[in-house]
Amino acid sequence: MKNKIIAWGLAALAGIILALILLIHLNIILPTKDHxxxxxxxxxxxxxxxxxxxGFSNLDVFPEKLLKSAQNIDFYYNDDSSPIFDDSCQVYLKCSYNKSDYQKEIQRxxxxxxxxxEMEQKTWVDNDNFKFPAVVAIYNNNHCYEYALLNExxxxxxxxxxxxxxxxxVVFDNNFLPNNYVNPDKVIDTSTEGQSIYLFPISNGDKHGTFGKWLEVEK
Known part of the structure; x- marks a missing residue:
């Protein structure tokens, strides 16, 4: 009886190993670069x-193109996603303008x-949660942040x-992060989760996301 149990165990283990090999071969568990x-x-x-x-954003805060007066530019873009893990994205732009373009950017x-x-959501001004005055589109919502810091x-x-x-x-100076930045491994209380201009309440407590503009552009 003991030998049969061992045999069954080995057979089950072999089956699991074969299944894993098959899943990997099909790029389900470990996708290739093409995936x-x-x-x-x-x-x-x-x-x-x-x-x-x-990302869970349309990157509305970022200007569509750099203004002519933009100088001292620092740019970083990394969008890393897969069928398995949560997508991680980091986009950073720092630049200075002449006074006129600076004012135009603030207006934008x-x-x-x-x-x-029929619903509409706008960016908001935050003078409390950052070391600089900020215009915010996402604050601590599903481990996402989107904002612009102003240095007049x-x-x-x-x-x-x-x-x-x-x-x-984070690739940039941590002084540019929110004062109470939350790492992704910290469980967020959804009842007190932050805001996003891209999420709209619908029936049954669900939300509709308006992000995905750049995926549509790719198609």
Whole structure:
């Protein structure tokens, strides 16, 4: 009887191993590069090309293209997604403008809105949760943040989008993070979860997301 139990156990183990091999071969468990979406650049020439971006955002805070007066530019873009794990994205732009363009950018940031059916949601000003005055589109919602930090003394703006990014993996100065930044491994109380202009309440407590613009561009 003992030998039969051992035999059954070995047979079951062999079956599990064969199943894992098959799943890997089919790229279900460990997808190949063809099944991953990894985009990374720090080149200013690539700015504005967010085709295929998979974050829970339309990156509304970021300007569609760099203004002519923009200088001292620092840019970073990394969108890493797969069929298995949560997508992690990090987009960062820092630049300074002349006074006129700086004021135009502030007006644009304050006028950003997302619409769904008859509902409308706008960016908001936050003077409490950052070390600089901020215009915010997402704050601690599903481990995502999207905002612009304003430095009127230098006429500079820092644009940030983070999704499932650990504090130690942030590429820019941590002083540009929210004062109470939450790492992805911390469980969020959904009853007190932050806001996103891209999420609209619908029936049964669910929410409709208006993000996905850049995926549509890719198609």
């Amino acid at each position: 991953l979406n990894v985009k990374f650049t720090t080149s200013i020439d690539d700015y504005g090309d967010f085709r295929g971006f998979r 940031l304050n006028s950003i809105k997302e619409q769904y059916q 003394n230098e006429f500079s703006i820092i644009y940030v989008f983070l999704q499932f990014i650990y504090k130690e993996d």
